[in-house]
Amino acid sequence: MTSVAGPAPQPRAAAHAGRPVALEARRLVKDFRGFRATNEVDLPIFEGEIHAIIGPNGAGKTTLFNLLSGFLKPTSGEVHLFGERIDTLEPYQIVRRGLSRSFQISSVFPTLTVLDNVLVALQSPTALPGQFWTPLSRLRALTPQAEAILEDVGLGSAHTRLAADLSHGEKRQLEIGISMTQNPRVLLLDEPTSGMGSEGIHRVIALVRQVARGRTVVLVEHNMSVVSELADHITVLQYGSVLATGSYDEVRRDPRVIEAYLGEEGHA
């Protein structure tokens, strides 16, 4: 059943048959100088699911992602990862506890090769952009691991290319590869298909399915056909609040969702 908020959607315990909650927002609020971008969001993400967060422009999707990954501190409320409170931690501490994210803005180093981008991320304890501490020459021992990751994300034959020369879609694949260097239990993907043509989109759908094996994936995504193909569970945001949550078929039938989002985008 689609649960519609009001204040707080109930966790769909029955639908998830005893699966533990991997990541959870509890009454999460974020105010920007009096403007409420995240409004009392309760959001349980169950272990092993692909959970899509959708909503019209400005609904608060990126803000919620930043709160979940520690890049923003909440005004009030809490975030828990496998039962541990993490909103009090720094992003690098959250990464160490098993949550990685990709960025909507490319986090690759354009002047490095594809392989070296992954090597840099592998040596970093956090895989956060902009962190160098080891000369590349000392990283070569990690090459087999980096090659395996590149194989997994479909860039097995692109090792020596400069990141700057990759297509837009290939850069997104590399970003996912960089996120995978920390072998996260929970992976947050911010608009993984943005700016892509249909061929790239199909590649990313297959890639997300592959990286989701054995882990939990949360994605912000505008493309509704991508959402319908990938997501086990969807949460719709509007004006910073949870408007509806459920399967694709459940939320697409919800009149409030059609009005707020699907109708606006021309999908139903």
Ligand SMILES: Nc1ncnc2c1ncn2[C@@H]1O[C@H](COP(=O)(O)OP(=O)(O)OP(=O)(O)O)[C@@H](O)[C@H]1O
């Ligand atoms: N640092 C900030 N300071 C002030 N307002 C902000 C800040 N970050 C976001 N906002 C506002 O919060 C609201 C939610 O923004 P957010 O980027 O989270 O939405 P979104 O759903 O990700 O949008 P889009 O789909 O366009 O990426 C918007 O009205 C935005 O202008």
